[in-house]
Amino acid sequence: MKSGIAAALILTVWAAGSAFAQGASGNGQGEAKPAALAQNNQTTGAGSAAPSAPPPEVTVATVEAKRLPITFEYAARVEASREVEVRARVAGILTERSFVEGSAVKQDQVLFRIDPREFEAEVARADAAVQQADAQLANARQTEDRVASLARTGASSKASLDDATATRKLAEAQLASAKAQLDTANLSLTYATVTAPVGGITSREQFPEGSLVSVNTLLTRVSQLDPIYVNFSAADTEAFQIRRLIQEGIAGGANNLSAQVSFGDGNFYNETGKIDFTSAAIDPATGTISSRAVFPNPGQQLLPGQFVRVVINGLAIDDAIQIPATALMQNPQGQFVYTVGDDNVAKVRPIEVGRELNETIIVAKGLNSGDRVVTDGVVKVRPDTPVKPMAAPDPHRRAEADEGTAAR
Numbered sequence: 001m002k003s004g005i006a007a008a009l010i011l012t013v014w015a016a017g018s019a020f021a022q023g024a025s026g027n028g029q030g031e032a033k034p035a036a037l038a039q040n041n042q043t044t045g046a047g048s049a050a051p052s053a054p055p056p057e058v059t060v061a062t063v064e065a066k067r068l069p070i071t072f073e074y075a076a077r078v079e080a081s082r083e084v085e086v087r088a089r090v091a092g093i094l095t096e097r098s099f100v101e102g103s104a105v106k107q108d109q110v111l112f113r114i115d116p117r118e119f120e121a122e123v124a125r126a127d128a129a130v131q132q133a134d135a136q137l138a139n140a141r142q143t144e145d146r147v148a149s150l151a152r153t154g155a156s157s158k159a160s161l162d163d164a165t166a167t168r169k170l171a172e173a174q175l176a177s178a179k180a181q182l183d184t185a186n187l188s189l190t191y192a193t194v195t196a197p198v199g200g201i202t203s204r205e206q207f208p209e210g211s212l213v214s215v216n217t218l219l220t221r222v223s224q225l226d227p228i229y230v231n232f233s234a235a236d237t238e239a240f241q242i243r244r245l246i247q248e249g250i251a252g253g254a255n256n257l258s259a260q261v262s263f264g265d266g267n268f269y270n271e272t273g274k275i276d277f278t279s280a281a282i283d284p285a286t287g288t289i290s291s292r293a294v295f296p297n298p299g300q301q302l303l304p305g306q307f308v309r310v311v312i313n314g315l316a317i318d319d320a321i322q323i324p325a326t327a328l329m330q331n332p333q334g335q336f337v338y339t340v341g342d343d344n345v346a347k348v349r350p351i352e353v354g355r356e357l358n359e360t361i362i363v364a365k366g367l368n369s370g371d372r373v374v375t376d377g378v379v380k381v382r383p384d385t386p387v388k389p390m391a392a393p394d395p396h397r398r399a400e401a402d403e404g405t406a407a408r
Helices: 002-024 029-048 117-153 158-191 236-247 395-407
Strands: 057-062 066-087 092-097 110-114 193-195 200-202 218-235 258-262 274-278 288-295 307-324 329-331 334-340 346-350 352-357 360-365 372-376 388-391
Touching (some): 066 352, 117 158, 236 288, 258 274, 258 288, 307 352
Antiparallel strands (some): 066 218, 066 307, 200 218, 329 334
């Protein structure tokens, strides 16, 4: 076996030597083959290199300065415009309740009656005292006239006349006191009939008929619901912004402000309100300024204690520039957007942001009307690199396409 392997090795070496000898005597062709092969390899390598990436497609919108209505929305709570406690002003037995609990009552409508007999007796007693004092005064006047007549003839002394005059004045004072007591008795009799101080909705009665009530006993409450108040608090920064807009004449006067109420289900109350109060101080605990809007409430859709949202309308910013929130970017230097020039090269544009409105942002500084801003696809953009601008899709066409997809 060893002799076979040795023979194979000898044959292999001989074949290699013959091939080398032929290549060397091939009139230079053996040297050209490696060069051609290298050239071919270079050509193949150049063809397999990756081509440069095309500019990324981005959505670009041209911003426009225009008058922009703005609104402010806050959590709010409904409160009765007047809530009055109805209390007994005289003591006695409740003999009658003249209203249905929780029903609407009018101003001066009778609510309760307290047993009036004691007060009627007081009126009669006071009236009798007035008649008695009146009679005493008449007698004192007659006496004074007689003494004065005698004093003129010298038949009576000056001291007697002075006494008669003093008696007459005392009788006049007693008559005035008796009349005042009669007025008090009549007033107490009037208080025995308890009426509604304001129109509104009554609460539950606190004492049933037959109860003995004392002076100042709470009988019921009356809440005036038309008009009705909606209380809310605004952050001090927003309150100052509203005030600045009004003072600068940008948003019109305070009388132009109106308010709307929205419920938890998203529906709006069909009446429009006005802001009638704003606090002059900031609450140090919350950093807010309390305000109040007043609304008509004929159908009593708004009830005290109800939580709603109040929307303040009537404000607008002139020459406002608005961009989608998706266009806003952030770097260590601050907030910025990408703008695209006529050469379709993206540039970094630092901006100052105003306030957010739903999914858009008001730009306070940094953009001008006519600037083209990248609004979608910003993550694909690199500063000072070309982009392929695409127009923003028509929202109406997008809605129609969505409806067609949903139908299929």
